[in-house]
Amino acid sequence: MIAMTRGVPAPESFPIDEIIPAFEKAMREDGRKALGYVASPGYMPLIELIAEREGVSPDHILIGNSSLEFIQFITMTEAEPGERVFAESPSYDRVNLLFRRRGLNAVGIPLEIDGVDMNCFEDELKKGAPKFFYTVDDFQNPMGVTVSLEKRKRIVELAGKYNFMILEDVPYRELRYSGEDLPTMYSMDPEHVVKMSSFSKTLAPGMRLGYLNGPADFIARVKTWAGNSYIGPVSPTQALLYQFIKMGYYEPNLVKLKDLYRPRMEKAIEILEKELPGAVFPRPEGGFFIGVTLPEGNDMAELIPAAKEAGVLITDGRGFYLNPDDGKRFLRVPFCGLTPEELEAAFALLLPLIKK
Amino acid sequence: MIAMTRGVPAPESFPIDEIIPAFEKAMREDGRKALGYVASPGYMPLIELIAEREGVSPDHILIGNSSLEFIQFITMTEAEPGERVFAESPSYDRVNLLFRRRGLNAVGIPLEIDGVDMNCFEDELKKGAPKFFYTVDDFQNPMGVTVSLEKRKRIVELAGKYNFMILEDVPYRELRYSGEDLPTMYSMDPEHVVKMSSFSKTLAPGMRLGYLNGPADFIARVKTWAGNSYIGPVSPTQALLYQFIKMGYYEPNLVKLKDLYRPRMEKAIEILEKELPGAVFPRPEGGFFIGVTLPEGNDMAELIPAAKEAGVLITDGRGFYLNPDDGKRFLRVPFCGLTPEELEAAFALLLPLIKK
Numbered sequence: 001m002i003a004m005t006r007g008v009p010a011p012e013s014f015p016i017d018e019i020i021p022a023f024e025k026a027m028r029e030d031g032r033k034a035l036g037y038v039a040s041p042g043y044m045p046l047i048e049l050i051a052e053r054e055g056v057s058p059d060h061i062l063i064g065n066s067s068l069e070f071i072q073f074i075t076m077t078e079a080e081p082g083e084r085v086f087a088e089s090p091s092y093d094r095v096n097l098l099f100r101r102r103g104l105n106a107v108g109i110p111l112e113i114d115g116v117d118m119n120c121f122e123d124e125l126k127k128g129a130p131k132f133f134y135t136v137d138d139f140q141n142p143m144g145v146t147v148s149l150e151k152r153k154r155i156v157e158l159a160g161k162y163n164f165m166i167l168e169d170v171p172y173r174e175l176r177y178s179g180e181d182l183p184t185m186y187s188m189d190p191e192h193v194v195k196m197s198s199f200s201k202t203l204a205p206g207m208r209l210g211y212l213n214g215p216a217d218f219i220a221r222v223k224t225w226a227g228n229s230y231i232g233p234v235s236p237t238q239a240l241l242y243q244f245i246k247m248g249y250y251e252p253n254l255v256k257l258k259d260l261y262r263p264r265m266e267k268a269i270e271i272l273e274k275e276l277p278g279a280v281f282p283r284p285e286g287g288f289f290i291g292v293t294l295p296e297g298n299d300m301a302e303l304i305p306a307a308k309e310a311g312v313l314i315t316d317g318r319g320f321y322l323n324p325d326d327g328k329r330f331l332r333v334p335f336c337g338l339t340p341e342e343l344e345a346a347f348a349l350l351l352p353l354i355k356k
Numbered sequence: 357m358i359a360m361t362r363g364v365p366a367p368e369s370f371p372i373d374e375i376i377p378a379f380e381k382a383m384r385e386d387g388r389k390a391l392g393y394v395a396s397p398g399y400m401p402l403i404e405l406i407a408e409r410e411g412v413s414p415d416h417i418l419i420g421n422s423s424l425e426f427i428q429f430i431t432m433t434e435a436e437p438g439e440r441v442f443a444e445s446p447s448y449d450r451v452n453l454l455f456r457r458r459g460l461n462a463v464g465i466p467l468e469i470d471g472v473d474m475n476c477f478e479d480e481l482k483k484g485a486p487k488f489f490y491t492v493d494d495f496q497n498p499m500g501v502t503v504s505l506e507k508r509k510r511i512v513e514l515a516g517k518y519n520f521m522i523l524e525d526v527p528y529r530e531l532r533y534s535g536e537d538l539p540t541m542y543s544m545d546p547e548h549v550v551k552m553s554s555f556s557k558t559l560a561p562g563m564r565l566g567y568l569n570g571p572a573d574f575i576a577r578v579k580t581w582a583g584n585s586y587i588g589p590v591s592p593t594q595a596l597l598y599q600f601i602k603m604g605y606y607e608p609n610l611v612k613l614k615d616l617y618r619p620r621m622e623k624a625i626e627i628l629e630k631e632l633p634g635a636v637f638p639r640p641e642g643g644f645f646i647g648v649t650l651p652e653g654n655d656m657a658e659l660i661p662a663a664k665e666a667g668v669l670i671t672d673g674r675g676f677y678l679n680p681d682d683g684k685r686f687l688r689v690p691f692c693g694l695t696p697e698e699l700e701a702a703f704a705l706l707l708p709l710i711k712k
Contacts, residue, residue, distance in 0.1 A: 011388035019391070019592075020380050027376050032367035035375070035560035065421050065564075069586040097584055204391035206591035208421075228453055230425040234590040235562035236375075 002346045003313045007141060007288045008337040013257055014204050018249040019240065025247065026239035034239035040064075040227035041219070042211075043238035049245060050211055054195075059216045062223050065233045067169065067198040067210030070222065071095055071134070073229070074167065074194075075102040077221045079131040086124065086133040088116055090291065090320035090327060092141045092169075095134060099322075104131075108322035111140070113282050115147035118154060129162040137185065139172040139287025142320045142332040146285065149182050156185050159192040165218070166193040171201050172287035174254055177262040179285040191215055199241060201288065202254060207237050265290075267340040268333055271347045278356050288336045291320075294329040297355040301328065310349045358702045359669045363497060363644045364693040369613055370560050374605040375596065381603065382595035390595035396420075396583035397575070398567075399594035405601060406567055410551075415572045418579050421589045423525065423554040423566030426578065427451055427490070429585070430523065430550075431458040433577045435487040442480065442489040444472055446647065446676035446683060448497050448525075451490060455678075460487075464678035467496070469638050471503035474510060485518040493541065495528040495643025498676045498688040502641065505538050512541050515548040521574070522549040527557050528643035530610055533618040535641040547571055555597060557644065558610060563593050621646075623696040624689055627703045634712050644692045647676075650685040653711040657684065666705045 026034055034043060041047055042063030051058040064070050079085060081103030087095065089108025099106040107124050109116040115137070124130075133155070137147040147155075159166050168185045186195035194214030199207055212219060226233070244250060268290055269283055278295040294303075300317050307314050317330025335343060382390055390399060397403055398419030407414040420426050435441060437459030443451065445464025455462040463480055465472040471493070480486075489511070493503040503511075515522050524541045542551035550570030555563055568575060582589070600606060624646055625639055634651040650659075656673050663670050673686025691699060 006393065008393055011392050014387060014391040016383050016387040016391070019387070020383050023379050023383075024376050027372050027379075031370060031372040031375070035370040035372070035562040036367050037362065037364055037561045065590055066586045072585050094584070094587070101584065204592075205393045206391040206588075208586060208588070208590045228450070228457065229428050230422045230564060231450070232562075232564070234421055234564045234593055236560075236596075237590055237592055240592075 001311055001313060002338070002342060002349070004334065004338065004346050004350070005313045005315050006337075007334045009201055009205060010260060010337055013260055015249060015253050015256075018244060018247070018253070019204075022244040022247055022249065023236070023240045026236070026243045029243075030239055034235050036235075037231060038235035038238070039232040040223050042233055043235050043242065046238045046242040049242055050213075054213045056190075056213060060213050060219055062212040062219050062226070063233050063238060064210050064212075064226055065230070066200070066208040067171065067196045067212075068094055068098075070196060070210055070212055071167070072098050073222050073225045074132070075099065075104060077225045078165070078218075079104055084128050084130040086121070086130040087322065088135055088140065089322060090142055090317075090330060091134065091322075092136060093319035096319070096322055106322050111143055111145060113145055115145070115151035115155075118151060121155070122158070125158060125162050129164045132165040132167050133159070134167045134169065135185075136169045136172070138170050138182075139175070139284050139289070140291075141172070141287070142289050142317075142330075143282060143291035144284035144287055144289045145282045145291070146182065152182065152185050153188065156188045156192065160189060164192070168193050168195045170195060170197045173197070174202050175258060175261060175288075176286035177258055177265055186213065194218055202257065203241065203244070203250070207241065208234070209237060209241055261336050263340055264335045264338065264343065267343050268335040271343065272333070275347065275351050276354065276356065288334050290333040290335065292331040292333055294331055294354055295356055296329070298329045300330070303331075303353060306353045307350055310353060312346050312349045314350070357667055357669060358694070358698060358705070360690065360694065360702050360706070361669045361671045362693075363690045365557055365561060366616060366693055369616055371605060371609050371612075374600060374603070374609070375560075378600040378603055378605065379592070379596045382592070382599045385599075386595055390591050392591075393587060394591035394594070395588040396579050398589055399591050399598065402594045402598040405598055406569075410569045412546075412569060416569050416575055418568045418575050418582070419589055419594060420566050420568075420582055421586070422556070422564040423527065423552045423568075424450055424454075426552060426566055426568055427523070428454050429578050429581045430488070431455065431460060433581045434521070434574075435460055440484050440486040442477070442486040443678065444491055444496065445678055446498050446673075446686060447490065447678075448492060449675035452675070452678055462678050467499055467501060469501055471501070471507035471511075474507060477511070478514070481514060481518050485520045488521040488523050489515070490523045490525065491541075492525045492528070494526050494538075495531070495640050495645070496647075497528070497643070498645050498673075498686075499638060499647035500640035500643055500645045501638045501647075502538065508538065508541050509544065512544045512548065516545060520548070524549050524551045526551060526553045529553070530558050531614060531617060531644075532642035533614055533621055542569065550574055558613065559597065559600070559606070563597065564590070565593060565597055617692050619696055620691045620694065620699065623699050624691040627699065628689070631703065631707050632710065632712065644690050646689045646691065648687040648689055650687055650710055651712055652685070654685045656686070659687075659709060662709045663706055666709060668702050668705045670706070
C-alpha cells in the first residue's frame with residue numbers, strides 16, 4: 001500500500017545525528033531550566049533567537065505545541081461562535097474543522113492560481129468584515145499555489161481598511177525549490193498580520209513546535225489562553241531546537257531538504273503534465289503539495305475506494321472545502337513523503353482509475 | 357527573594373545524566389517514528405508500557421501535553437456551560453480557573469483531614485448529580501491531605517448510584533514518604549473513574565507528559581478532541597520517557613526523590629508544629645504541599661505584600677477556593693522546591709508577619 005495521503009516530511013530527512021548532540025548540549029548547559037516548568041510564552045533563549053531571526057522584540061513571539069493548536073486557541077480568543085472568518089477554498093482541512101468546532105461562520109474564498117479571487121473577497125467584505133482571514137500564502141496546503149505580490153498588497157490594504165487580522169501561515173515558506181521569495185504580508189503591515197510557522201516541515205513534525213509573530217496585544221491574549229490551558233509548551237524540545245540552530249545545523253538541513261524534495265516535485269509535475277493533460281493544477285515552486293482538479297466525471301467517493309483496492313491511499317479532497325461538494329474532483333498530491341520511484345509507482349496504480 | 361510559591365520539583369533532582377542516554381537510545385532505535393507525526397493517543401511503545409504498568413489494554417490510555425490540558429479537554433467533551441461539576445475546596449487553582457473559563461457550575465465540597473465532607477457531598481448530590489467530580493486523593497494540592505479508605509469507597513459507591521464520573525488526579529501518588537498506599541478509586545470502579553497522572557513530579561515538569569487511564573469510550577472522546585486540537589502530543593519526549601523507563605532509571609529515581617523530599621516535609625511540619633500551634637494543618641505523608649489555615653485575624657491581602665517586602669513570595673490562598681473569600685487565611689507551603697535550610701530561612705522571614 002502506497003500512502004499518498006498526509007503531508008508528511010520524508011522520515012529519512014530527520015537529522016538524527018545532529019539532533020542527538022543538540023539535545024545533549026541543551027541538557028548539559030541548561031537542563032535544570034529546560035526540564036523545569038517553562039511557562040508560556042516558552043523557553044526564553046529560543047524566544048529571543050526566533051525574535052532576532054524575525055527582526056522583532058521578544059514580546060511579539062509565542063511558542064506552542066504546534067501551530068495548529070495556536071489556530072485552535074485563536075478561534076477561542078479572537079472570535080465568538082457565529083462570527084465571520086475567511087479562509088481560502090480549498091484550505092487546510094484541519095483548520096476548517098477547528099472553525100466548525102468553534103461554530104464560526106467560515107466563508108471560503110475561491111483560490112485561483114495566484115491567490116484568492118479578489119472580486120469574491122471584496123464582495124464578501126462588503127457583506128461583513130471577518131474577525132480574521134486565514135491564508136497559507138506560500139505553497140499552499142493543499143493547492144501548492146503562492147499568492148502573487150499584487151494580491152498580497154491588496155489583501156493587506158483591505159485588512160487595514162476593514163480592520164481585520166490576517167493569519168499568515170507559512171510553514172512551507174523556507175522550502176522553495178525554484179523562483180524567488182515574495183515579501184510576507186506580515187512585512188507589509190505587522191499591525192494587521194500574525195505570521196505563524198513551525199519546524200514541522202523544516203526539522204521534524206514530532207517536535208510539534210510552532211510559533212506566532214504578531215502584535216504584542218494579540219500575542220498577550222493568546223499567551224494567557226495557552227498558559228491557562230497547559231502552563232507552558234513542552235520545553236526540552238525547545239532547548240534542543242535552540243541548540244540545533246545555535247550549533248549551525250539548521251541552514252545546512254534546509255539545503256539538504258530542498259535537494260531531497262526538488263526532484264520529487266519535478267517528478268510529480270512531469271507525470272501530471274504527461275498523463276493528465278485534462279486536469280487543472282498549478283506548477284508549485286516549493287512546499288509539499290500539488291492540488292489537482294481532475295477532469296469532469298471523476299468523483300472522490302468512487303476514486304478513494306478504487307485507489308485503495310489498487311494499493312494507493314489518497315486523501316478525500318472534499319475535506320479541504322468548507323462546502324465539501326466543491327472538492328469531489330480534488331486530488332491532493334503530497335510529493336515530499338514519496339521518492340520519485342514511489343511517485344511513479346503510485347501514479348501507475350492510480351492513473352488507470354482516473355477518467356481523463 | 358525566596359519563592360514559596362509554585363509546587364515545583366527541585367531542579368537539582370532532574371536526572372540529566374540518565375535523560376541524555378535515554379534520548380540518544382530513543383533516537384537511534386526509533387527516531388524516524390518518534391520525530392514524525394505521532395497522532396493522538398500518543399507514541400505507541402509508551403502507550404503500551406503505561407498500559408502494562410496500569411494493568412489495562414492500550415485503548416484505555418491517552419497521552420497528552422500535561423494532565424492539566426486533559427482537564428481542559430474534558431471540560432469541553434464532558435460538560436456544557438452551566439452544568440454542574442464538583443471539586444474539593446480548596447482545590448488546584450488552575451483547574452478552578454478552567455472550570456470558570458468553560459462556564460461550568462463548579463461546586464466546591466469542603467475538604468476535611470480525610471477527604472471531602474461527606475454530608476455536604478451527599479447534600480449536593482441530592483440537588484443534582486455533577487458531570488464529574490475532580491479529586492486529588494493522594495497528598496492533595498494544595499492541602500496535602502489523603503482521602504481515607506472509607507471515604508474512597510463511599511465516593512465510588514455514590515458515583516455508581518448517581519452515575520457521574522470521578523476524575524482521580526494522582527500526580528503525587530508515587531511520592532509517599534511514610535505510611536502505606538491506599539487503593540485508588542480507579543481500582544474500585546474502573547467504569548466510573550478516570551485516573552490521571554503525569555511525570556511532572558516524578559521526572560521533570562518541562563516534559564509536560566500527562567496521561568489518562570479510563571473507560572475506552574471516554575478515552576476515545578478525549579482522544580478525538582485532542583487529535584483535532586494538535587494532531588498528536590510532542591513525541592521525542594515520549595520516546596525519551598519510554599527509554600528512560602525501559603533502561604531501568606525510573607524506579608531508582610523515585611527512591612532518590614523520596615529521600616530528597618522526606619526531610620523537607622519533616623522540616624516543614626516541625627517548624628509549623630513549633631511555631632504556629634494556633635494554625636490548622638494536616639501532617640502529610642507525601643507529595644509537595646502542606647495547606648495551612650492561619651489563625652483568625654490573618655488575611656492574605658495583607659500578608660502577601662508584607663511577605664514580599666520581607667523577601668518571601670507566597671501564593672494567594674484565595675485562588676484555591678471557588679469562593680475566594682474562603683481562602684483568605686490559607687497559606688500553601690510547598691516544601692519540595694526548597695531545602696530544609698531554605699525552609700527555615702523562609703519561615704524566619706514569614707513568621708513575624710503572621711498573627712498567632
